[in-house]
Amino acid sequence: xxxxxxxxxxxxxxxxxxxxxxxxxxxxxxxxxxxxxxxxxxxxxxxxxxxxxxxxxxxxxxxxxxxxxxxxxxxxxxxxxxxxxxxxxxxxxxxxxxxxxxxxxxxxxxxxxxxxxxxxxxxxxxxxxxxxxxxxxxxxxxxxxxxxxxxxxxxxxxxxxxxxxxxxxxxxxxxxxxxxxx
Amino acid sequence: xxxxxxxxxxxxxxxxxxxxxxxxxxxxxxxxxxxxxxxxxxxxxxxxxxxxxxxxxxxxxxxxxxxxxxxxxxxxxxxxxxxxxxxxxxxxxxxxxxxxxxxxxxxxxxxxxxxxxxxxxxxxxxxxxxxxxxxxxxxxxxxxxxxxxxxxxxxxxxxxxxxxxxxxxxxxxxxxxxxxxxxxxxxxxxxxxxxxxxxxxxxxxxxxxxxxxxxxxxxxxxxxxxxxxxxxxxxxxxxxxxxxxxxxxxxxxxxxxxxxxxxxxxxxxxxxxxxxxxxxxxxxxxxxxxxxxxxxxxxxxxxxxxxxxxxxxxxxxxxxxxxxxxxxxxxxxxxxxxxxxxxxxxxxxxxxxxxxxxxxxxxxxxxxxxxxxxxxxxxxxxxxxxxxxxxxxxxxxxxxxxxxxxxxxxxxxxxxxxxxxxxxxxxxxxxxxxxxxxxxxxxxxxxxxxxx
Numbered sequence: 098x099x100x101x102x103x104x105x106x107x108x109x110x111x112x113x114x115x116x117x118x119x120x121x122x123x124x125x126x127x128x129x130x131x132x133x134x135x136x137x138x139x140x141x142x143x144x145x146x147x148x149x150x151x152x153x154x155x156x157x158x159x160x161x162x163x164x165x166x167x168x169x170x171x172x173x174x175x176x177x178x179x180x181x182x183x184x185x186x187x188x189x190x191x192x193x194x195x196x197x198x199x200x201x202x203x204x205x206x207x208x209x210x211x212x213x214x215x216x217x218x219x220x221x222x223x224x225x226x227x228x229x230x231x232x233x234x235x236x237x238x239x240x241x242x243x244x245x246x247x248x249x250x251x252x253x254x255x256x257x258x259x260x261x262x263x264x265x266x267x268x269x270x271x272x273x274x275x276x277x278x279x
Numbered sequence: 280x281x282x283x284x285x286x287x288x289x290x291x292x293x294x295x296x297x298x299x300x301x302x303x304x305x306x307x308x309x310x311x312x313x314x315x316x317x318x319x320x321x322x323x324x325x326x327x328x329x330x331x332x333x334x335x336x337x338x339x340x341x342x343x344x345x346x347x348x349x350x351x352x353x354x355x356x357x358x359x360x361x362x363x364x365x366x367x368x369x370x371x372x373x374x375x376x377x378x379x380x381x382x383x384x385x386x387x388x389x390x391x392x393x394x395x396x397x398x399x400x401x402x403x404x405x406x407x408x409x410x411x412x413x414x415x416x417x418x419x420x421x422x423x424x425x426x427x428x429x430x431x432x433x434x435x436x437x438x439x440x441x442x443x444x445x446x447x448x449x450x451x452x453x454x455x456x457x458x459x460x461x462x463x464x465x466x467x468x469x470x471x472x473x474x475x476x477x478x479x480x481x482x483x484x485x486x487x488x489x490x491x492x493x494x495x496x497x498x499x500x501x502x503x504x505x506x507x508x509x510x511x512x513x514x515x516x517x518x519x520x521x522x523x524x525x526x527x528x529x530x531x532x533x534x535x536x537x538x539x540x541x542x543x544x545x546x547x548x549x550x551x552x553x554x555x556x557x558x559x560x561x562x563x564x565x566x567x568x569x570x571x572x573x574x575x576x577x578x579x580x581x582x583x584x585x586x587x588x589x590x591x592x593x594x595x596x597x598x599x600x601x602x603x604x605x606x607x608x609x610x611x612x613x614x615x616x617x618x619x620x621x622x623x624x625x626x627x628x629x630x631x632x633x634x635x636x637x638x639x640x641x642x643x644x645x646x647x648x649x650x651x652x653x654x655x656x657x658x659x660x661x662x663x664x665x666x667x668x669x670x671x672x673x674x675x676x677x678x679x680x681x682x683x684x685x686x687x688x689x690x691x692x693x694x695x696x697x698x699x700x701x702x703x704x705x706x707x708x709x710x711x712x713x714x715x716x717x718x719x720x721x722x723x724x725x726x727x728x729x730x731x
Contacts, residue, residue, distance in 0.1 A: 104361060104561075118330075118521075122526065126320055142539070197540065212505055233530050237523045249545060252543055255495065257496050260458055260459065262306070263435070265455050268495065270544070
């Protein structure tokens with residue numbers, strides 16, 4: 098007998114128990130100021146945040162923040178992720194932000210490669226102010242029916258506290274995150 | 280092998296380090312309290328998570344089948360393993376098909392449970408743990424002492440020494456920033472060259488056939504998106520029914536674990552990327568056995584946040600290695616007897632049954648009750664150490680004989696008042712690190728009789 102049928106056999110042999118799913122969770126933490134809460138969460142998770150009228154206006158601010166670094170903004174597909182190893186600053190579009198935790202949904206449809214937001218040294222993500230939801234529940238509402246082959250919630254730069262609980266920014270992924278609110 | 284009490288004795292020999300360990304973990308627990316209290320619906324979320332898991336465990340077969348079908352449709356290759364041995368063999372057979380010099384692995388408690396590293400190393404495969412804490416303990420030939428903070432038993436001086444030896448960092452440098460940078464450079468080389476990446480799984484969604492992996496460092500993604508082959512290993516209890524349920528669990532997980540709002544990366548893997556091979560290994564290894572036990576089934580709800588470790592007065596003062604199991608702490612103590620009762624008979628006793636673990640558990644596992652159920656089970660099977668059985672029998676004898684009970688109380692008071700040296704010595708374990716209390720002049724019973 099295969100292990101698969103052994104496992105299913107063991108489960109099916111158990112007494113049937115009727116326990117229904119509790120249904121979708123109704124959050125009661127509403128936000129009056131999603132953008133303000135989102136900015137607050139970004140500062141907690143160690144991300145920078147700048148506000149601009151539109152994408153073009155970000156240029157001056159970004160060259161101040163990353164003065165001597167080359168920025169890579171193309172969203173054309175890069176077949177081999179290793180080709181992005183030398184990218185200093187990657188600029189990408191986030192689909193929407195989550196006010197309660199500073200997370201931004203990224204889907205591989207808008208990434209040059211899945212590894213892009215991890216392998217670059219610094220990361221810039223554009224998010225529209227009109228695209229901030231209150232909690233993760235609203236976030237999954239928004240994603241309903243939108244099944245990316247790969248997607249993620251990204252909140253802040255890569256970090257670790259594995260040495261004596263001292264927070265260090267820049268573990269294996271991006272060393273810094275700058276969110277540009279448009 | 281040392282039992283929990285013996286290993287703890289070694290750990291607490293360094294009083295300063297024990298205090299540091301205790302306070303550091305309590306600090307993590309306090310951070311969890313702070314962020315959880317910011318959410319007005321925290322308790323409702325815990326209840327929801329617990330109910331979803333109850334429902335899932337009652338319908339596990341159906342959800343596993345659904346997940347398998349969806350994942351296969353997504354192009355993921357699904358494997359089933361009934362035990363640790365089979366899991367390891369499956370992983371090894373995939374690796375040997377693809378070769379490669381080294382394999383990068385992100386954190387997976389399941390692979391620790393199956394002792395995968397040991398198995399693969401014997402077969403000549405170099406396994407590189409990429410989580411910083413796990414890499415540190417791997418260099419030192421140790422195992423993680425905490426499921427979220429693998430190197431919490433070490434001080435930065437220890438890490439500095441280890442990195443000096445293995446990575447050639449300057450002797451005496453113990454700056455966490457510097458050491459983390461050294462590990463980043465060291466591991467980047469492995470990420471760029473690895474053919475195969477192994478990750479764990481935090482949640483598997485039946486509805487979509489996708490799985491979610493959460494990290495702060497980004498190591499799981501660096502490995503999985505660069506390697507030609509991604510192998511994800513999971514216990515069958517990691518299943519959740521719907522994608523929307525993720526909202527509940529992701530809100531609870533990081534807040535409970537480290538007091539963060541969410542982990543830096545919560546990656547949803549649904550399909551392999553073009554040209555990539557994606558495998559998922561679903562492992563039983565005793566889980567269906569636990570599922571059949573009414574009083575212990577709940578333990579399968581665990582989402583491995585380690586909140587129960589951080590709050591536990593025994594864990595904080597005895598360290599993870601004293602539990603001699605991949606998953607330590609209160610949750611480990613109720614999981615371990617399911618694997619091997621006689622080897623883990625000490626663990627359900629490594630608790631004060633204070634109940635703090637159950638109070639912080641994000642999925643409301645009745646951990647302290649299960650510890651107590653295991654004690655009864657192990658005593659009934661005659662597995663408890665002889666000293667424990669004898670003292671329990673002695674207590675039962677004294678407590679069931681009023682005359683002897685009164686006599687024993689009288690003698691005890693007499694001894695403590697007039698011959699305290701009989702109890703105030705190192706033969707009495709209660710005297711260690713404590714003063715014995717002043718003996719009362721009379722018993723409660725005689726006070727009650729003589730009251731006016």
